[in-house]
Amino acid sequence: MVVKQLSIIKSGVFAKSQANPNLFYIQASDFDDERNWKKNLKPSLVLNPSLQKHVLNNGDILFVAKGRMFFAVVYKGEYSPAVASGTFLIIKTDHQRLIPEFLAWYLNHPKTIIFLDQLSKGSSMPMISKSVLEEIEITLPTITQQEKITELSALQQKEQQLLTRIQFLHNDYVNELTYKIFQQ
Incomplete structure (x- = not known):
């Protein structure tokens, strides 16, 4: 189709x-x-x-x-x-x-x-x-299959956003930690 x-x-x-x-x-x-x-x-x-x-x-x-x-x-x-x-x-x-x-x-x-x-x-x-x-x-899958695929895709996007946020926070933490060590 x-x-x-x-x-x-x-x-x-x-x-x-x-x-x-x-x-x-x-x-x-x-x-x-x-x-x-x-x-x-x-x-x-x-x-x-x-x-x-x-x-x-x-x-x-x-x-x-x-x-x-x-x-x-x-x-x-x-x-x-x-x-x-x-x-x-x-x-x-x-x-x-x-x-x-x-x-x-x-x-x-x-x-x-x-x-x-x-x-x-x-x-x-x-x-x-x-x-x-x-x-x-x-x-063209069934409507139920379409819904499952889009739900899984939305979860994947949310996971990616969370992983990006975790990476940002981790980098921020390491930067602060290394700066404190540097200042000692």
Whole structure:
């Protein structure tokens, strides 16, 4: 099965900042290296009829299709209302057959990223086109299996965050200890 059989993909919008904003304009730079939202984002657009049809819904997948690092994030209303910039392809899945978290996991999987890198166009600004993303082959496990895979992946990410924190604290401890020894 290919992605377009399980979802609808549309492009993000191009817009410029406006006075008296009430709409978040999501960009790839709004995420850190671990694909987490950065804090304290501010609205930069004004919601109007032409942007209304582009407002993100919970469960939409934001796929960064332009730049040096392709990745997918499930939008859960963290900043709302919001539209995605033209850097993104927005994927709306058929939730009865494909949960958004599973497709995001699949698109973020290292093997898929390698494959996408091979299909990308452009050298200074690599990009994945909508048509390329639509034709990505995906094996469709049951919803229960999709949920188990995404739960395991979330636990793996949490573990990695904790290990990183432990390493930071350990380094801090050793630095303090060695400095105290040095001062004696």
